[in-house]
Amino acid sequence: MKQEITVALAGNPNSGKTSLFNALTGLNHKVSNFPGTTVDKKVGYCKLTSEIKAQIIDLPGTYSLYPKSTDELVTYDILRNKAETDFPDLVLFIADASNLKRNLLLLTQVADLGVPVILALNMVDLAERKGIFYDMDVLSETLNIPVVSINARNKKGIDQIKKLIANQSLHKKNTYLSLDNIDTKLLDEICEITDKKNAYAALQYAINVSSFATNRAKQVNAVFEKHNFKSKNFQENEILKRYHLIDEAVRAGKKERISSNTSRVGNCLVFKHFVFSVSSNFFVERIPYAVGRAWV
Amino acid sequence: MKLSKLAYNQVAQVKAIQGEELSLKLFEMGVLPGEEVELENIAPFGDPIAIRVGEYKMCLRLSDAECVEVTVIK
Numbered sequence: 001m002k003q004e005i006t007v008a009l010a011g012n013p014n015s016g017k018t019s020l021f022n023a024l025t026g027l028n029h030k031v032s033n034f035p036g037t038t039v040d041k042k043v044g045y046c047k048l049t050s051e052i053k054a055q056i057i058d059l060p061g062t063y064s065l066y067p068k069s070t071d072e073l074v075t076y077d078i079l080r081n082k083a084e085t086d087f088p089d090l091v092l093f094i095a096d097a098s099n100l101k102r103n104l105l106l107l108t109q110v111a112d113l114g115v116p117v118i119l120a121l122n123m124v125d126l127a128e129r130k131g132i133f134y135d136m137d138v139l140s141e142t143l144n145i146p147v148v149s150i151n152a153r154n155k156k157g158i159d160q161i162k163k164l165i166a167n168q169s170l171h172k173k174n175t176y177l178s179l180d181n182i183d184t185k186l187l188d189e190i191c192e193i194t195d196k197k198n199a200y201a202a203l204q205y206a207i208n209v210s211s212f213a214t215n216r217a218k219q220v221n222a223v224f225e226k227h228n229f230k231s232k233n234f235q236e237n238e239i240l241k242r243y244h245l246i247d248e249a250v251r252a253g254k255k256e257r258i259s260s261n262t263s264r265v266g267n268c269l270v271f272k273h274f275v276f277s278v279s280s281n282f283f284v285e286r287i288p289y290a291v292g293r294a295w296v
Numbered sequence: 297m298k299l300s301k302l303a304y305n306q307v308a309q310v311k312a313i314q315g316e317e318l319s320l321k322l323f324e325m326g327v328l329p330g331e332e333v334e335l336e337n338i339a340p341f342g343d344p345i346a347i348r349v350g351e352y353k354m355c356l357r358l359s360d361a362e363c364v365e366v367t368v369i370k
Contacts, residue, residue, distance in 0.1 A: 066324075098352070099350075101351065102350075102352065232316045232320065239320070239324060239328075240328065
């Protein structure tokens with residue numbers, strides 16, 4: 001068994017990657033409540049068992065594997081290249097449970113690159129406040145990956161994550177997007193040019209380099225043209241297909257809770273009204289008092 | 297109708313997005329044909345705007361919103 005596992009933290013911006021990174025490594029990197037806080041990769045270590053250590057890489061958040069900015073490029077560069085020393089043995093994917101669909105788009109893309117993925121569902125409390133409840137077992141089954149509910153800030157579920165990372169028998173590779181509708185000759189040629197075995201990884205990489213002015217880009221564009229392959233159409237189709245898969249998985253994973261909205265005190269309309277009127281009375285009463293004090 | 301012309305709290309369904317780059321970006325963000333959107337906030341001076349897309353809120357420039365064709369539901 002390998003003694004050190006490299007784990008990359010990936011996910012959408014502002015989903016709690018750095019919070020989880022801090023919880024796992026005991027480090028104290030800057031966390032904030034807006035997207036784009038982490039713009040470069042950060043590395044830390046975490047002891048899983050007496051024998052196994054994990055190298056944790058915190059990556060900048062991105063919405064997809066077609067990078068549009070330099071911080072997104074950092075994430076893409078590490079995940080795309082298996083020869084890279086930082087290429088992870090496992091991706092720990094953090095998703096915001098209150099906005100699961102958009103988050104899972106990237107998860108399915110990352111998994112299709114041929115890396116085992118574990119899903120850590122963060123901000124479950126926020127989702128529950130919105131009246132959305134998920135069954136982790138069903139999600140795990142429909143997505144075919146291990147799923148853990150965590151709270152990165154309160155460090156809930158961290159031990160479970162550590163156990164999952166250490167137990168390599170549970171890590172499995174998965175494919176979501178089928179490339180059946182793509183010409184196999186095109187895929188073979190692209191795999192050869194890009195020197196990759198995984199067809200999706202090769203095609204995805206080819207599309208990303210095709211806009212550059214390099215020799216490889218020329219080769220790629222020639223192959224695309226030969227087979228009349230339109231990369232933008234492929235990308236559009238890819239996203240629609242992925243969302244279709246995700247829709248089904250998320251719908252299956254949702255738990256029904258009867259009157260979950262009204263039974264919660266925080267969401268009760270009467271209660272909100274009460275709090276509002278009390279607090280507004282409080283301020284109205286305090287203003288003359290404060291003004292009076294200032295005059296005295 | 298264009299997304300940029302939506303009134304406060306008006307709910308609409310996305311029909312199509314113009315522009316290759318923009319449509320890909322918005323697709324990735326979950327603004328898909330058939331998805332429900334609602335205008336929730338308008339910044340001072342009218343730009344940018346915040347819309348609800350499915351389960352979350354997203355901000356976009358008015359110039360980008362102009363490229364999104366929608367049909368009003370309510």
